[in-house]
Amino acid sequence: MNRRTLLASAAIALAAPAAMAQDEPVKAGFIYVGPIGDGGWTYEHDKARLAVEEHFGDQVETVYQESVPEGADAQRAITQMALSGADIIFTTSFGFMDPTVEVASKFPDVMFEHATGYKTADNLSTYSARFYEGRAIQGHIAGSMTETNKIGYIASFPIPEVIRGINSAYLHAKEVNPDVEFNIVWAYTWFDPAKEADAARALIENGNDVILQHTDSTAPQAAAQEAGDVITFGQASDMSEYAPSPRVSSIIDNWAPYYIDRVQAVIDGSWESQQVWHGIGEGMVEIGEISDAVPEEVRTSALELKERLASGEYHPFTGPINRQDGSAWLAEGEVADDETLLGMDFYVEGLTGEIPN
Amino acid sequence: MDFGSISLVLLVASVMVSATPILLAAIGEMVVERSGVLNLGVEGMMITGAVVGFAVGVNTGSAWPGFAAAALASAVLSLTFGVLTQLFLSNQVATGLGLTLFGLGLSALIGKPYEGMKSPTLPKLDLGPLSDIPVLGRMVFSHDLMVYLSLALVAAVWAFLKFTRAGLILRAAGENHDAAHALGYKVVRIRLAAIAFGGACAGLGGAYLSLVRVPQWTEGMTAGAGWIALAIVVFASWRPWWVLVGAYLFGGVTVLQLNLQAAGAQVPVAILSASPYLVTILVLVVISARGVHGAPASLGRPFHASQ
Numbered sequence: 001m002n003r004r005t006l007l008a009s010a011a012i013a014l015a016a017p018a019a020m021a022q023d024e025p026v027k028a029g030f031i032y033v034g035p036i037g038d039g040g041w042t043y044e045h046d047k048a049r050l051a052v053e054e055h056f057g058d059q060v061e062t063v064y065q066e067s068v069p070e071g072a073d074a075q076r077a078i079t080q081m082a083l084s085g086a087d088i089i090f091t092t093s094f095g096f097m098d099p100t101v102e103v104a105s106k107f108p109d110v111m112f113e114h115a116t117g118y119k120t121a122d123n124l125s126t127y128s129a130r131f132y133e134g135r136a137i138q139g140h141i142a143g144s145m146t147e148t149n150k151i152g153y154i155a156s157f158p159i160p161e162v163i164r165g166i167n168s169a170y171l172h173a174k175e176v177n178p179d180v181e182f183n184i185v186w187a188y189t190w191f192d193p194a195k196e197a198d199a200a201r202a203l204i205e206n207g208n209d210v211i212l213q214h215t216d217s218t219a220p221q222a223a224a225q226e227a228g229d230v231i232t233f234g235q236a237s238d239m240s241e242y243a244p245s246p247r248v249s250s251i252i253d254n255w256a257p258y259y260i261d262r263v264q265a266v267i268d269g270s271w272e273s274q275q276v277w278h279g280i281g282e283g284m285v286e287i288g289e290i291s292d293a294v295p296e297e298v299r300t301s302a303l304e305l306k307e308r309l310a311s312g313e314y315h316p317f318t319g320p321i322n323r324q325d326g327s328a329w330l331a332e333g334e335v336a337d338d339e340t341l342l343g344m345d346f347y348v349e350g351l352t353g354e355i356p357n
Numbered sequence: 358m359d360f361g362s363i364s365l366v367l368l369v370a371s372v373m374v375s376a377t378p379i380l381l382a383a384i385g386e387m388v389v390e391r392s393g394v395l396n397l398g399v400e401g402m403m404i405t406g407a408v409v410g411f412a413v414g415v416n417t418g419s420a421w422p423g424f425a426a427a428a429l430a431s432a433v434l435s436l437t438f439g440v441l442t443q444l445f446l447s448n449q450v451a452t453g454l455g456l457t458l459f460g461l462g463l464s465a466l467i468g469k470p471y472e473g474m475k476s477p478t479l480p481k482l483d484l485g486p487l488s489d490i491p492v493l494g495r496m497v498f499s500h501d502l503m504v505y506l507s508l509a510l511v512a513a514v515w516a517f518l519k520f521t522r523a524g525l526i527l528r529a530a531g532e533n534h535d536a537a538h539a540l541g542y543k544v545v546r547i548r549l550a551a552i553a554f555g556g557a558c559a560g561l562g563g564a565y566l567s568l569v570r571v572p573q574w575t576e577g578m579t580a581g582a583g584w585i586a587l588a589i590v591v592f593a594s595w596r597p598w599w600v601l602v603g604a605y606l607f608g609g610v611t612v613l614q615l616n617l618q619a620a621g622a623q624v625p626v627a628i629l630s631a632s633p634y635l636v637t638i639l640v641l642v643v644i645s646a647r648g649v650h651g652a653p654a655s656l657g658r659p660f661h662a663s664q
Contacts, residue, residue, distance in 0.1 A: 037465055037472055037576030067577060152619065185618040186626050192580040197571045198375055198612055202619035205367050218473065222573040225475075241473030356626050 028052060028263050029086035030064040031078055033093035033216075034191040040216035041190065041236040041253070042066065045092045045115075048255035055260050059267065070095025078103040082110045088266045090259065091115065093190065094159050100124065111271050113262060116161050118342050120273050127258060130279030131161070132168035132341070133309045134251035135212075136316040137287055137302050138233045141249060142210040143173030143180050144298040145231060152203030153184045154196060154213040154220055158355045160344040162214050167348045168316045169212055172305075174350060183208055186356055193219035204230055211246075221247055231293065238288040249302070250288030258284065277338065280310045317341065322349035368616055369496045373504055374570060376608025378403070378562040380507050382586035383593070383600045384514055385558025390590055391518065392551035393531035393544075393655035397453030398438055400583025401460020402431040402556050403563035408464040410564025411574040414476045420568050423476070424503070427564035428557040434460065435556025439549045446659045461577065471574045478572050479503060503565055508601070510558070515597035527551060531653035534660040544660050559583065585633075592637045594644055594651035607633040 030049050034042040049062050063086065068077045074096050081089055082103055088111040091100045097117035104112040104124040112124040120126055142151050151173060155162050166184060173180045183206065185199045196215050200223035203211055211232045213220045218239050224230040224246035232242065234250025258276065265271040278284035287306055290299045308314035319330030324347040330336060347355060382399050389396050406427035414423030438456045441447045479501035482488075487498040518524040529537040530547045538544050566582070567574050585607055593599030614629040644651060 035465065035575075035577035037468065039472060039575060183619055183621060185615055187615075188626060188630055189580070191577070193571050193573070193575045193578040194375065194378070194566055194580065194582065195611060195615070198371065199615045199619070201371065202612070202616045205364070205371075205616075206619045208619075217575050217578070218573060219571050219575065219578075222475075222571055226478075226572070239473075353621060354623060 025059055025061045026056075026088070026263060026267050027084075027086045028060055028062045028259075028266075029081040029084075029089040030062065031068050031074065031081065031089065031091045031093075031096060032064060032066040033068060033070060033095070035066050036064075038191055038216045039218045039237055039239060040234075042092070042216065044237050044253045045090075045255055048259045051256035052259050052263055056263065056267075060263055068096075072099075075099035075102055079106070082107040086110060088113065088263060088271070094157070094161060111262075111266055118275075120275060122273055125262075125272075125274050125276070127276040127278075128161070129253055129284040130277055131251055131253075131285060132164045132316055133279045134285045134287060135165040135168040136172045136309065137305055138212055138249065138251065139169035139172030139174075140176060140305055141290070141294060141298055141302050142169065142212060142231070142233075143175065143177035144301075145248070145294065146173075146177065146180060146210045148207050148209045149177065149179045150181050150183060150206070150208045151210045151212065152200070152206075152208030153182055154199045154203070154211065154215055155184050155186050156190050156215050157188060158186065158357060160342060163347070163355060164341055164344045165214055166351070167344065170351055171316065171321065171348060182351055184351075184353055187215055189215065191216045193217045196220050197223040200224060201227070218242065234288050240288065243289070244291035245293040247291070248293050249290045252286040252288050254284055254286050277342075280306060281312055323347070324349055324351055366492055366496045368613065370499065371612045371616070372605060372609040373497070373500055375612050376604045377504050377507050378565045378570060379582055379586045379589060379607060380601060380604035381510070381562035381565065382559045382583060383589040383604055384507075384511055384597065385555035385562075386586055387590045387593065387595055387597065387600050388514060388518075388527070388558075389551050389555035390656055391531045391595055391653055392527050392548045393534055393653050393658065393660070394439075394442065394548050394552060395449050395453065395657040396435065396438055396456070396552060396555060397450060397587065398435065398456025398460065398583075399555075399559050399586050400579055400581070401457035402435055402559035403460075403566070403583045403586075404464040404577070404579045405434050405460045406431040406560025406563030407567035407578060408468040408471070408563075408574060410560070411474075411476050411567040412467060412471055414564075414568050415471060415474055418477055420477050420479045423568055424561055424564050427560040429560070431560025431563065432553040432556040434463075435552050435559070436549065438556075439552040442659070443545045443548055443552075446661060449657050449659070457583070465576045468574050468576055472576070474574065476568055476572055476574075479569050501569060503561070503569065507561075511597050511601045518597065528653070531655055534655045534658070538660070538662060544662075548660075559586070562586070588634070588637050592640050594640070595653065596651070606636070 032042040036046040065077050090113045092115045094116045100114045101119050104121050114126050116128045117126050170182050187199050197219040200211050200220035204227045209230050213235045221232050221242040224232045231248045232246040234247050236253050238250045238252050239247050315335045317336035319334040320332045321330045323329045409430040410423040410427030413426035414420050441452050442449050484498045488494045530544045534544045589603035592603040610633050617624045
């Protein structure tokens with residue numbers, strides 16, 4: 001290729017980027033923290049990816065990489081995806097935040113979407129779901145059904161997302177059962193079935209008869225089933241294979257509408273950086289069927305709570321609420337603002353133990 | 358730290374269960390390394406064992422055929438590594454890593470239809486009067502048979518390496534394959550046998566995860582257990598009883614910190630989780646400072662009879 005044709009083709013490329021975008025399919029990339037067969041978090045993200053493929057057909061091509069460790073290696077994986085020609089990249093775990101910010105600054109023409117984080121840029125949006133609304137319903141059912149008044153909670157990492165869930169579940173368990181006590185185990189992993197099962201067993205042996213989990217696999221469900229008289233909730237995915245018991249309900253993440261919406265925005269050229277935080281009302285958080293193992297009146301009140309959350313009539317963090325140390329956080333009737341919730345690093349009053357750091 | 362609030366009995370009992378998969382994988386890998394081969398594919402063989410064991414367990418309705426099939430499948434898989442590295446002299450590190458990746462992918466493929474299914478599991482043994490001993494009975498004598506088999510396997514490997522002629526020959530192949538070859542021993546054959554044994558052990562460990570410890574099939578469920586097994590072999594400086602100590606230490610720390618947390622004790626979780634790795638590094642520093650590292654002299658070196 002001589003210089004003249006090089007310049008000419010460069011000019012064409014500069015002049016007609018929009019036309020070229022029409023010809024080639026838009027490439028959407030997904031970075032997953034676990035395997036797509038985890039039955040929970042990553043499984044739901046991948047379901048949404050497949051929904052994107054289904055919706056757009058030949059217009060969109062998707063690529064994904066699973067089991068990407070959080071940390072330095074994530075940056076390599078995201079960079080590689082950007083280099084391979086992805087137009088939009090979804091990074092689907094909190095720990096991918098800084099690597100995504102880093103890669104986004106190097107690829108200004110690629111759009112990035114980071115799940116559950118709080119850092120944005122011109123080509124970097126964040127999106128998350130108000131899982132704490134679902135946690136409120138879990139807490140409500142858990143508090144109503146526990147007989148030992150001890151509820152075990154398998155937490156992953158001490159990040160705002162997880163702490164919000166614990167606080168929300170605790171407040172609503174306490175509301176229906178003032179004697180309730182939460183025992184929290186930090187597993188320091190999103191996905192390690194053996195460790196999750198061990199954590200569930202340790203909690204069950206210590207007298208907890210409800211297990212809530214914020215880790216991604218179904219292992220705690222298996223451990224609870226083995227133990228008998230213990231109830232659990234599906235996390236991120238329905239986990240209905242463990243229904244009607246131990247799994248009595250679940251929080252389901254529904255990312256598909258959002259992913260389709262954002263890929264469409266890339267196709268239209270209307271993509272803009274934003275911060276999205278949707279809940280039950282918008283359909284990003286769904287509540288899995290409440291099984292027969294739950295008494296009728298508890299089911300009714302739980303569904304009622306769901307309605308009030310969906311309509312926006314009730315916010316799970318409505319005062320009066322004190323912080324763990326007894327200082328006032330929200331006054332009577334006051335509702336928590338998103339900024340505090342996004343950076344939540346404290347327990348509410350009544351929870352025991354400290355948040356590790 | 359407050360240890361008073363947790364039951365020592367339950368703690369020891371759960372340590373024995375949670376250490377069994379890595380103990381099985383580590384003792385197998387130790388034999389492989391003693392024969393002079395470094396197989397980094399433990400993770401891949403474990404997960405293959407986990408999925409095959411689970412699938413066969415579900416289809417036959419009994420856990421034992423699952424274990425047998427897991428051992429067989431992982432041994433066959435490990436022999437692909439054996440053929441590549443021993444006959445075609447491929448690089449052991451690269452081939453071992455390839456085996457891990459292959460095992461992870463293969464298991465995800467085989468396991469798809471088995472997600473969310475329930476498997477038969479092993480019954481707890483009733484050892485009669487032994488199980489009735491207060492405290493000790495619940496602690497040590499109330500597990501399933503695999504726990505005791507894994508302990509017996511450690512003893513058997515120890516006796517084999519120390520007292521039998523075949524064990525001596527295996528060690529000779531690992532220490533100096535040229536000398537062993539000059540003496541007329543079939544180095545490649547010995548190593549292939551060791552690799553198959555290591556594969557079978559890793560398969561049993563994987564099947565124990567999917568059939569007893571979790572018990573379910575989830576893609577990627579070994580989550581690094583195979584790498585821990587490799588670390589334990591180094592920690593043990595290639596000695597069988599130290600493999601047992603290492604496996605129980607690694608398993609014990611994990612279970613201990615989870616139990617402490619569940620009992621409401623304040624523990625430095627991050628430090629405890631990292632402690633087995635810190636101990637391994639410490640052990641490596643100590644043994645290299647002493648000058649005797651215990652690694653088989655021919656470990657990882659390719660052998661061909663013509664050289």
